[in-house]
Amino acid sequence: MADFDIAIAGAGAVGMSCALWVQMRGHKVLLMDPEPPGSGTSYGNACTLATYACLPVNDPSVLTSLPQLMFSRDSPLSLSYAHALRNPRWMLSFLANCRAAPSRRIAGHLADLLAHADAGINPLIEAAGAQDLVVERGQLSVWSTGKAAKAAAAGLERRRALGVPWREVDPEEALEMEPGLHLPVKRAVHFHAARHLRDPLEFITRMHRAFADLGGTTLRAKAETVRASDTGVELQAGGQSLTAGHAVIASGAFSTQIKGAGTQKLPLGTERGYHVMYESEGHRVTRPVGWGEAGFYAVPHAKGLRLTGTVEIAALDAPANPRRLDYLVRKGAEMLGSLPDPDSDWLGYRPTMPDSLPVIGRSPQSDRVIHAFGHQHIGLTLGGITGRLVADLAEGRQPNVDLAPFAADRAFA
Template sequence: MAASETVEIAIVGAGVVGLATALRLVADGREVLLIDPNEPGSGASSGNAGTIAEYACMPVGTPAVLRALPKLLLDPDSPLSLRWPALLQLAPWLVRFMRQSLPAATRANALALAGLLADALPAWEDMVGEAGLEDLLRRNGCLYLYRRESDFAAGAGGRAMRAGFGIHQEVLTPEEVAALEPGLPATAAHGVYFPDSINVTDPAMVMRRLLGAVSARGASVKQAEITGLQVEADGVQLSGPGVRIKAGTVVIAAGARSRALAAQAGDRIPLETERGYHLEFHTEAPLLNRPVCPVDLGFYLTPMAGRLRVAGTVELGGLVAPPNPRRL
């Protein structure tokens, strides 16, 4: 049996949430141990669309998505797909998702998300200086591209909600879209521009810099898998293959794997897995000036250092489902 080690605060999961949390805690002089079975920041925190989307308060579940759900799930090329062998496992979550897509729940969820996102940009600006990220961030905003009038009309409720929450957005004509992004084909019916949004040119490098800043301030990193969590009178006992850690406080930031650990702490959190995919196209010069999202396709095209990354869509399939080449 492995010898037990002790620490003031253990953070399970060393993705962007775990690293950002650690950076704040070590800045306050706390003793921090980051625990992850993989290289810190190497998962979804590196393989994303690279957009700090403070405007993204509209939940995935809305009345419009609820109406289109059968078509979305049955069309293999839709932005939302389901791995059918996982249907039984996903059924309770899907029922909850449908309830949360009703009008009252949609508004409540959008309000909650807007509150969570309100501090996103200033928080990232603080981390720019702390972790030396300035050369990796671009402040060119983000563009939603509506290629069909019907999609633009369907998004009216979301635009009204964002406006009500004070989110800065600008509705663009096809000519204004072309002026903003001359590299796009002239197929836009409308655009919605979010000028305050920030994107990063290299998500993996952002993670490495955050890790460097955290480590330089005294945090420790341990490569291990945590499968057990037991709350005790004097702290929390963490365990896994070959590891035992006693922490005064534990932060669970393990993504989709957080549900099992949270349940052991007594919290029933209705998490389910959402897999995203991305492709990269190497470019000698940027093809776009900012992230662009064709809303009917459900992915982002984000210019990054030496490449264009196309990322997004939603695939529900559980933790054990292997990657699906068809989605690429």
């Protein structure tokens, strides 16, 4: 008999959601991670349950604006050329998916999955007793130049066509909603159905507590190898050998490092993201506010103001880039006026496939191994529905979401 019904590698937003979902279904579950739950990439996110975020980073504007994005001091994108040369497959596939037709297809798949996001995460919020962490004030996006405001129109209409609700807000109302803004607002849109969490780490901590209360087991160790058979899987983690009926790979950007899981040859890249925190400035905004041109969010966090976002394409083990932090500090002052020196900063690793779609489904190598990673900017948003889908797969149920677009063996360009 196996030691566990299901073993889950990774205790970030996605892995923790998977663990709590299958534990709520009555299974004997093992959660493995060398670090405390939620302390990795999930710790530093924009706090937003971004059900509107169906437009991929792969956008045709990337192709037309690539020189400016790569070389401008005010670009929200940073690229390590050495890393790009070492990973041409990912880079070329990413750019191929920036063409109009693939970008539209990707947006449709993300919208289909995001339509189930609330149904996936709401039971976890209830199980974790985290209702007090949820704020229903929507998300405000602003553009500060006429050119950018006009360029945003196509994407907004695509969202509307895909079922994402939003309403136009005139500049005066935007400044009434968020009087802390110091930008010249040329256009503003309120995604009124969005929510945010006052503290994502606290949410994941409470999910872990609920998981443990229901009988879940946690092992502070890294899953190193998986060996699947017709009857189950054998795992090596922290010098221990364990058995389970199924293994779930939910280790984010580190998922390809687990041998035997069917992940090692996948083109999993990393969009490195940064944040800076101002402990005394939490009053500056009352909901997540995204500045379109600058590519980042100002977020009210339980512990202050968080400025977070931008994209850096670089290696997992590359040192933090101080220019990215300087960018957030400088643009944050443009957005909100004078700010003190930040109290802390952070670097995280968004796991991203070159088509911006997560990998959710059974491994091509074995039905006993289930993949759940690659959620790029929206792991917090999609963690709940991913967990529910993983529970269905482990139980042999037919998921109510078509998982073909998220299969590990799909074409990536």
